[in-house]
Amino acid sequence: MRRVIFNQKGGVGKSTITCNLAAISAIEGKKTLVIDLDIQGNSTQYLLGRKETESDKTIALFFKDCLSLSLFGSSTATGLESVIHETPFPNLSVIPSHPELEPLQSRLESRFKIFKLKEALEKLQGFDSIYIDTPPVLNFYSQSALIAAQRCLIPFDCDAFARDALYTLMQTVAEVKADHNQSLEVEGIIVNQYQRQANLPRQLVQELVAEGLPVLASMISPSVKVRESHSLSQPLVYYLPNHKLSDEFRALYAEIHP
Numbered sequence: 001m002r003r004v005i006f007n008q009k010g011g012v013g014k015s016t017i018t019c020n021l022a023a024i025s026a027i028e029g030k031k032t033l034v035i036d037l038d039i040q041g042n043s044t045q046y047l048l049g050r051k052e053t054e055s056d057k058t059i060a061l062f063f064k065d066c067l068s069l070s071l072f073g074s075s076t077a078t079g080l081e082s083v084i085h086e087t088p089f090p091n092l093s094v095i096p097s098h099p100e101l102e103p104l105q106s107r108l109e110s111r112f113k114i115f116k117l118k119e120a121l122e123k124l125q126g127f128d129s130i131y132i133d134t135p136p137v138l139n140f141y142s143q144s145a146l147i148a149a150q151r152c153l154i155p156f157d158c159d160a161f162a163r164d165a166l167y168t169l170m171q172t173v174a175e176v177k178a179d180h181n182q183s184l185e186v187e188g189i190i191v192n193q194y195q196r197q198a199n200l201p202r203q204l205v206q207e208l209v210a211e212g213l214p215v216l217a218s219m220i221s222p223s224v225k226v227r228e229s230h231s232l233s234q235p236l237v238y239y240l241p242n243h244k245l246s247d248e249f250r251a252l253y254a255e256i257h258p
Contacts, residue, residue: 004149010136015042023235026091030128049233060098118148
């Protein structure tokens with residue numbers, strides 16, 4: 001299964017959700033891959049403990065080589081297999097991001113390479129689950145991920161502005177589905193930073209549910225332990241397997257893997 005974690009708003013926990021769900025998948029014994037399409041490289045650092053400064057084994061090399069079609073029709077394009085890194089965690093691998101993604105974007109758009117990620121993932125062997133982390137904007141890379149994925153998870157951080165943006169985001173996913181990827185489904189809205197004792201978050205979630213939006217029942221609480229896990233480059237289920245947040249992520253994983 002190929003899942004994309006997508007929101008056009010920054011700071012909603014995309015990378016944290018991506019890496020923790022992927023880590024649980026790996027612990028469950030599934031060969032799992034994270035693809036980091038955000039030039040900030042947060043998922044890369046979370047899983048590898050560093051950001052990549054060389055582009056010879058990152059997703060940037062894959063996209064750069066997608067531009068290398070010769071006049072005679074042959075291509076030297078790099079397959080995804082060659083840019084996969086093993087992480088310190090069993091069954092969990094990552095394709096790192098790289099800052100070179102930014103200057104590549106306009107060239108990829110002008111050469112209509114929007115389907116290249118999907119084509120490469122359909123050929124990729126050996127993985128049971130794939131999670132794609134996206135930039136907090138609708139650009140070439142997030143559209144490529146939506147076209148390549150089968151399921152979309154949308155983080156929501158219980159903010160009134162985020163609620164207004166949610167309707168636009170749902171429309172964006174619906175348009176990608178209609179125009180480019182009939183198999184794409186919104187698997188659910190993940191309520192993140194949920195303060196159960198506060199009135200506004202409860203009210204916002206209740207209203208979303210009443211409107212029929214696919215809000216997942218498993219919600220993620222705020223905690224300083226998330227930042228600690230970032231700094232140690234250890235997803236919560238490895239860093240603090242018995243913590244409440246780890247239990248919440250496991251419940252979320254179980255909800256989307258019934």
